[in-house]
Amino acid sequence: xxxxxxxxxxxxxxxxxxxxxxxxxxxxxxxxxxxxxxxxxxxxxxxxxxxxxxxxxxxxxxxxxxxxxxxxxxxxxxxxxxxxxxxxxxxxxxxxxxxxxxxxxxxxxxxxxxxxxxxxxxxxxxxxxxxxxxxxxxxxxxxxxxxxxxxxxxxxxxxxxxxxxxxxxxxxxxxxxxxxxxxxxxxxxxxxxxxxxxxxxxxxxxxxxxxxxxxxxxxxxxxxxxxxxxxxxxxxxxxxxxxxxxxxxxxxxxxxxxxxxxxxxxxxxxxxxxxxxxxxxxxxxxxxxxxxxxxxxxxxxxxxxxxxxxxxxxxxxxxxxxxxxxxxxxxxxxxxxxxxxxxxxxxxxxxxxxxxxxxxxx
Numbered sequence: 524x525x526x527x528x529x530x531x532x533x534x535x536x537x538x539x540x541x542x543x544x545x546x547x548x549x550x551x552x553x554x555x556x557x558x559x560x561x562x563x564x565x566x567x568x569x570x571x572x573x574x575x576x577x578x579x580x581x582x583x584x585x586x587x588x589x590x591x592x593x594x595x596x597x598x599x600x601x602x603x604x605x606x607x608x609x610x611x612x613x614x615x616x617x618x619x620x621x622x623x624x625x626x627x628x629x630x631x632x633x634x635x636x637x638x639x640x641x642x643x644x645x646x647x648x649x650x651x652x653x654x655x656x657x658x659x660x661x662x663x664x665x666x667x668x669x670x671x672x673x674x675x676x677x678x679x680x681x682x683x684x685x686x687x688x689x690x691x692x693x694x695x696x697x698x699x700x701x702x703x704x705x706x707x708x709x710x711x712x713x714x715x716x717x718x719x720x721x722x723x724x725x726x727x728x729x730x731x732x733x734x735x736x737x738x739x740x741x742x743x744x745x746x747x748x749x750x751x752x753x754x755x756x757x758x759x760x761x762x763x764x765x766x767x768x769x770x771x772x773x774x775x776x777x778x779x780x781x782x783x784x785x786x787x788x789x790x791x792x793x794x795x796x797x798x799x800x801x802x803x804x805x806x807x808x809x810x811x812x813x814x815x816x817x818x819x820x821x822x823x824x825x826x827x828x829x830x831x832x833x834x835x836x837x838x839x840x841x842x843x844x845x846x847x848x849x850x851x852x853x854x855x856x857x858x859x860x861x862x863x864x865x866x867x868x869x870x871x872x873x874x875x876x877x878x879x880x881x882x883x884x885x
Contacts, residue, residue, distance in 0.1 A: 524647060526647075528656075528759070528762075528870060529551070529870060529873075529874045530874055530878070531551045531874055531877040531878055532549070532550075532551040532552065532663060532870065532873045532874045532877055533549070533550040533551050534547055534548070534549055534550075534655070534656065534659040534870060535547060535548045535550075535655075536652055536653075536654075536655030536656060536659075537655065538609075538651075538652065538654075538655070539641050539643070539644070539646045539647060539649065539651075539652075540609075540643065540644035540645055540646060540649030540651040540652075541609065541617075541643040541644045542609060543608065543609060544606050544607055544608040544609050545606075545607055545609065545651055545652060545654045545655055546587075546604070546605045546606040546607055546654065546655050546658065547604075547605055547654075547655030547656070547658055547659045548602050548603070548604050548605075549592070549602065549603040549604075549605075549659045549662055550602050550603075551877070552592070552598050552600070552603055552662055552666065553598065553600060553666070553877075554597070554598055554599055554600030555597055555598065555600075556597065556598040556662075556665065556666055556669070557596055557597055557665075558589075558593050558596070558597065558598050558603075558662060558665065559589075559593070559596055560587050560588070560589050562661055562662070562665050563587045563589070563605065563658050563661040563662070564586070564587055565661075566657050566658070566660065566661040566664070566862050566865075566866070567585045567586075567587055567607065567654065567657055567658060567661075568585070569700075569859075569861065569862040570585070570653065570654065570657045570859055570862040570863060571583055571584070571585040571859075572585075572853075572859070574703070574858075574859075575703035575858070576703075576720070577703050577704065577716065577719050577720070577853075577854070577855065577858055578703075578853050578858055578859055579852050579853045581611050583609070583610055583611050584610065585607050585654060586607065586608075587605055587606070587607055587658055588605065588606045588607070588608075589603065589604070589605050590604040590605065590606055591603065591604040592604060598662075603662065605655070605658045605659070607654050607658070609651075617642055617643045617644060620642060620846070620848070621642040622838045622839050622840075623836055623837075623838050623839075623844060623846055624836055624837060624838070624839075625828065625829065625836065625846065625848070626828065626834050626835075626836055626846075627825070627828040628645060628648070628828050628829070629645060629648035630642070630645075633646075633648060634839075648764065649764070650764040650765070650856070650859075650863075652764075653763065653764065653863045653866070656863065656866045656867065656870065657862050657863060657866045659866070659870065660865065660866030660867070660869040660870050661866075663869040663870055663872070663873035664865075664869050666873060667869065667872060667873055667876060671739070671741065671876055672739045673737060673738070673739050673740055673872060673876070674737070674738045674739060675735065675736070675737045675738075675865050675868050675869050675872070676694065676695075676696060676699065676735065676736055676738075676865065677699070677705075677733050677734065677735035677736075677861045677862070677864045677865045677868070678694060678698075678699045678705055678706060678707050678733070678734055678735075678861060679704055679705045679706040679715070679731060679732075679733055679857045679858060679860075679861060680706070680731075680732050680733065680734040680821065681731045681732040682704070682706075682715040682718060682719065682729055682730075682731035682855060682857055683718055683729045683730065683731060685711055685714045685715050685718060685731075686711070687706060687707075687708040687711045688708075689707055689708060689734065691734070691736045691817060691819055692817060694707050694736075695707075699861070702716075703716070703858060704716055704719075704857070704858055705857070705858045705861045715731075719854050719855045720854075722854045722855065723854040725832070726830055726831035726832035726847075727826070727830055727832060727854070728826040728827035728828075728829075728830050728852075728853075728854050728855060729826050729827075729854065729855045729857075730765075730767075730823070730824050730825045730826040730827075730855070730856075730857075731823075731824060731855065731857045732821050732822065732823050732824070732857075733821070733822050733824065733857060733860050733861055733864045734819070734820070734821050735819075735820050735821075735822070735864045735865060735868050736817055736818060736819050736820075737807070737817070737818035737868060737872060738817050738818075740807060740813045740815070740817075740818050740872065741813065741815060741876075741879075742797065742812070742813055742814050742815035743812060743813060743879050743882075744812065744813040744872065744875040744876060744878075744879050745808065745811045745812040745813055745875055746811070746812070746875075746878070747810060747811045747812070748811070750811070751808075751810075751811025751812075752808050752811055752812060752813055752871070752875055753771050753806070753808040753811060754811060755871045755874075755875070756769070756771065756820060756867075756868065756871050757769045757771070759867040759868070759870065759871045760820065760822045760864060760867050760868070761822075762867065763822070763824075763860065763863050763864065763867060764856075765824045765825050765827065765828070765856050765860070766822055766823070766824055766825075767823050767824065767825045768821075768822070768823030769820065769821070769822055769823070770820065770821040770823075771805075771806040771807075771808060771818075771819065771820050771821075772803065772804050772805045772806025772807070772808070772819060773785060773804040773805075773806070774806075774821060777804060780804070785804050786804075787800040787801065787802045787803060787804055787805050787809075787816075788800060788801045788802070789801075792815075797815060799815070799816070800814070800816055803816045803817060803819065806818060806819045806820065807819060813875075818868075820864075820868065822860075822864050824856050824857060824860055826855075827852060827853050827854060827855065827856055829848045829852040830848060830852075831847055831848055832847065833845050833846070833847045834846050834847070834848075
């Protein structure tokens with residue numbers, strides 16, 4: 524399996540959903556960055572289960588332990604190992620599914636590839652694997668904020684057929700965290716809550732979109748032709764569990780525009796060396812390289828695959844059976860997907876920022 528992400532800031536995640544724990548090892552973090560578990564925990568708290576009635580009720584505190592790479596509150600430049608122990612794992616809840624292939628899960632494809640699988644909650648295919656990504660990205664967040672002034676913020680911009688129109692330039696973390704849906708539009712948040720709760724009652728699930736912005740990204744990040752910033756973002760975000768679509772800037776809506784309206788005209792900026800643009804249909808990236816404007820992406824997530832309504836499937840022997848999943852699951856992954864989207868955005872940006880910093884030094 525491929526469990527390592529990044530080139531200069533490398534993250535290796537480990538662990539299974541119902542094993543002893545999950546976590547990550549970070550290589551490439553520069554030394555002398557002030558870092559403690561208190562810097563990591565807030566992002567894990569936003570990702571953890573049981574945080575509201577809208578998400579899975581698995582009772583996990585997801586308390587991080589930093590095992591190495593930090594001494595006296597400062598990074599050493601060596602590998603940073605972080606662990607979150609599973610406290611409320613219930614592997615026995617999956618006994619009735621061990622010989623079945625759950626619809627739209629990784630059960631069949633994993634077994635087809637490896638000849639076996641961890642059927643307890645999906646193993647490595649479980650969204651619990653993203654704890655390691657979020658923990659590593661918290662380190663990247665602090666590094667980028669303190670040394671580059673870069674801010675990354677995501678929010679739920681749609682659930683099912685409920686859409687919003689949020690000002691990407693002004694939305695704040697307080698706005699996002701004001702409601703359990705992580706939708707900063709109060710009216711839409713109420714409608715989303717009602718829809719998610721109805722889906723749970725119906726034994727169903729809903730999908731939606733997470734929008735993410737990165738502010739104060741300097742121009743010059745990304746490298747043609749196979750190291751483009753937007754291409755790396757696309758691959759990173761689609762690697763998230765349940766992610767099915769990615770857009771940057773105007774995305775697919777740009778196909779309905781003409782060049783005269785879609786082109787981002789330049790105008791003088793603060794300095795001659797750094798012009799700005801009158802629009803941002805490019806989403807902050809042109810030719811695979813950041814142009815200094817706000818980076819804007821949208822990631823689409825499918826409805827949660829685990830639902831309690833009966834579904835047709837087959838078992839290992841090819842027999843047709845019916846499955847009605849029981850236990851704890853998210854009726855909508857969107858509220859908890861926000862910190863995951865931020866995490867993958869941060870990991871891509873820190874990798875490209877470190878690469879550009881080496882060019883600037885030369």
